[in-house]
Amino acid sequence: MTPRPEAGPRRHPGGRLAGRRALVSGGDSGIGRAVALAFAAEGADVAxxxxxxxxxxxxxxxxxxxxxxxxxxIAGDISEKRHCDEAVAQVADRLGGIDVLVNNAAEQHQVSDIAEITEEQLERTFRTNIFSMFFVTQAALPHIPEGGAIVNTTSVTAYKGNPSLIDYSATKGAIVAFTRSLSGALAERGIRVNAVAPGPIWTPLIPATFDAESVESFGANVPMGRPGEPAEVAPSYVFLASDDASYMSGQVLHPNGGTIVGG
Known part of the structure; x- marks a missing residue:
C-alpha cells in the first residue's frame, strides 16, 4: 500500500498490560496488527x-x-467453529491462558444494489464478522480469568450505515448488540466487554474493497478530512484492555475523525 499504514505505537509504553496474554483475531495487518503491537509494547504476550x-x-x-x-x-478460517476451538486451545496452551481477547477479524464487499448481495456473500460476511466472535469467545471464555477483558471491533457504519456496504454494516450493528449483551452476561464473572467503532481507517482492506477513485477520496468526508491510521485506533483497545477501564463495560469508543454518533 502507498502510503504504508502506520501501525507502531505512538506513545511511550507504560507497562499497562505487563504480564498479560492477549489473543487478537485478524492480527496480521491493519487495525489488528496495530493492536497487537501496542499490546506488546505495553508488556503483553500476543497471539x-x-x-x-x-x-x-x-x-x-x-x-x-x-x-x-x-x-x-495461527492461520485458518475463523468462520468455522472447529478451527476456532482448535486455535484458541493452542493459544491457551502456548501462552498459559488468555487475559485479553480482541475480536477484530472482518471482511467487506462493496455493492451498488442490495439485489447484488448473493446468499453466499451474505452468509460469508456474517460468518466472518459476527459468527466468528461467538465461536472464538465461546472457546476463549474457559481460559479468561476474573479481571479479564474482551474488546470487539464494530464500526461507524453500525451507527451511520453505508449504502454500498449493507451486509457489512448489518454485521457491525450486530456486534454492538453482542457487546452490550455479553457485557451483562459476564459482569458477575468479573470480565469486562467493550467495543471500538473506528471510522475510515487506512488499512489493506480499503484498496482491496474499493475502486481507485474511492480509495483516493477515502476519509475525506469526516470532519478531520482524512482517514485515520491504525496506530491512532490502537490506544482505544489498550485502554479498554487495561485496568484504566476497570469501571467500563458494555461501552463503545469512537475513534472516527470527528463524526458524531448518537447525537
Missing amino acids: ILYLDEHGDADETVARIEEEGRRGLA
Whole structure:
C-alpha cells in the first residue's frame, strides 16, 4: 500500500498490560496488527489469528518479539467453529491462558444494489464478522480469568450505515448488540466487554474493497478530512484492555475523525 499504514505505537509504553496474554483475531495487518503491537509494547504476550496472509502474520510476530514479548500466529478460517476451538486451545496452551481477547477479524464487499448481495456473500460476511466472535469467545471464555477483558471491533457504519456496504454494516450493528449483551452476561464473572467503532481507517482492506477513485477520496468526508491510521485506533483497545477501564463495560469508543454518533 502507498502510503504504508502506520501501525507502531505512538506513545511511550507504560507497562499497562505487563504480564498479560492477549489473543487478537485478524492480527496480521491493519487495525489488528496495530493492536497487537501496542499490546506488546505495553508488556503483553500476543497471539494472532489470521486467514492466509502468512508474510504479514510473520512480520507482525517478528515485531511483537522485537518488544521482548512472546508472539504466536495461527492461520485458518475463523468462520468455522472447529478451527476456532482448535486455535484458541493452542493459544491457551502456548501462552498459559488468555487475559485479553480482541475480536477484530472482518471482511467487506462493496455493492451498488442490495439485489447484488448473493446468499453466499451474505452468509460469508456474517460468518466472518459476527459468527466468528461467538465461536472464538465461546472457546476463549474457559481460559479468561476474573479481571479479564474482551474488546470487539464494530464500526461507524453500525451507527451511520453505508449504502454500498449493507451486509457489512448489518454485521457491525450486530456486534454492538453482542457487546452490550455479553457485557451483562459476564459482569458477575468479573470480565469486562467493550467495543471500538473506528471510522475510515487506512488499512489493506480499503484498496482491496474499493475502486481507485474511492480509495483516493477515502476519509475525506469526516470532519478531520482524512482517514485515520491504525496506530491512532490502537490506544482505544489498550485502554479498554487495561485496568484504566476497570469501571467500563458494555461501552463503545469512537475513534472516527470527528463524526458524531448518537447525537
